[in-house]
Amino acid sequence: MAIPTLDTFQVIGDPSRRKMLMLLSEDSMTINSLVDHFDMSRPAVSKHVKILETAGFISIRDMGRERYCTLKKDGFEELQAWLNYFDEFWASKLKKLEILLNNKLPN
Amino acid sequence: MAIPTLDTFQVIGDPSRRKMLMLLSEDSMTINSLVDHFDMSRPAVSKHVKILETAGFISIRDMGRERYCTLKKDGFEELQAWLNYFDEFWASKLKKLEILLNNKLPN
DNA sequence: CCTGTATTTCTCGAATTTGTTAAAATTAAT
DNA sequence: ATTAATTTTAACAAATTCGAGAAATACAGG
Structure with a gap:
């Protein structure tokens, strides 16, 4: 398969790759x-694994002919x-709202 | 353009859509x-905006013939x-490491 | 050295995504 | 009522991605 030029966001865009990460969260x-x-x-699967490795989501260590x-x-x-x-952004938006409320209702 | 069936992750997979979110973080x-x-x-652009709205990243309010x-x-x-x-996962991994160290080095 | 297992590379096709242009719908303004 | 501005819909082309299958590579064990 061709060389994939995917950024971090595109990498987790694929459901299969997200499932792989979930599986690996339980065990190597x-x-x-x-x-x-x-x-x-x-x-x-091999291709997806390579993409995940390239994007820094997993590391692979070779054990004989297997790859963990x-x-x-x-x-x-x-x-x-x-x-x-x-x-x-949300935090500052909230802050602006507070200031606005304080100015309108200076009890 | 066809109806896009994109999940949350695929939506931010597109660089243009991410740029739109960045722009909107400065102002509506x-x-x-x-x-x-x-x-x-x-x-x-219109299509991307629709995708962002459908996925819950933005809301749109109509003002005359414009859409904010x-x-x-x-x-x-x-x-x-x-x-x-x-x-x-990272937290529990760290915890396991701590326990391991405590068992090996019970000072 | 030969066999079986694990994995990758290559070639290819199908499905999906992203973009364009032209035309339609909607609304404001003159 | 016409015209101009904003946005969407429709039909279509180009690029990318995802997958399959066959063949190649790498390695462990008899």
């Missing part, structure tokens, strides 16, 4: 073990940073 | 004002919930 698994949980060929996948923080942190930006 | 805007910030036709877009919490909260799930 080899690629073949992952395949058992999907209605998908091995090459397809484990969750990795990096990818998640990028998403969290993005959400944090908008959290500040 | 009409669709036409949004168009000025993009190298894209009006219908294209404003950020809305719902979409963001769904993403935060997903990230929170994995935060617990």
Whole structure:
């Protein structure tokens, strides 16, 4: 399959990849073990795993001819940073509302 | 354009839509004002806006023949919930490590 | 060295997404 | 009533993504 040029957000856009992350949150698994949980060929799973690794959502360590996948923080942190930006938006919006209320009702 | 069946994650997978959310975090805007910030036709922007609204990232209020877009919490909260799930994974992983260290080094 | 297992690479096709232009709907203003 | 401005709908083209299957690579064990 072609070289995927996906950013962090596009990576978790795919439901299969999110399911893989969920599975890996319970335990590290080899690629073949992952395949058992999907209605998908091995090459397809392999490709998703590579995308997840490239985006920093998992790390892979080779054990003989098997490859163990484990969750990795990096990818998640990028998403969290993005959400944090908008959290500040909500916070400042709330603050503006407070000020407005205080000016209108200076009891 | 066809009816898009996109989930929350796929919605923010598109860079243009993320840019729209960023712009709207500074101020509410009409669709036409949004168009000025993009190298894209009006219908294209209009479609993205509809997708963002459907997914709960923005709300729209009609003012005459213009439509004002404003950020809305719902979409963001769904993403935060997903990230929170994995935060617990990291927390419990850290806890396991602590227990392990305490058992090995019971000073 | 040969066999079986785990995984990846390659080639390809189908489905989905994103964009464009032209035309329609809606509303404000002259 | 016409005209101009804002937005959407419709039909269609281009790009991207997701998947399958066959063949190649890598490695463990007899």
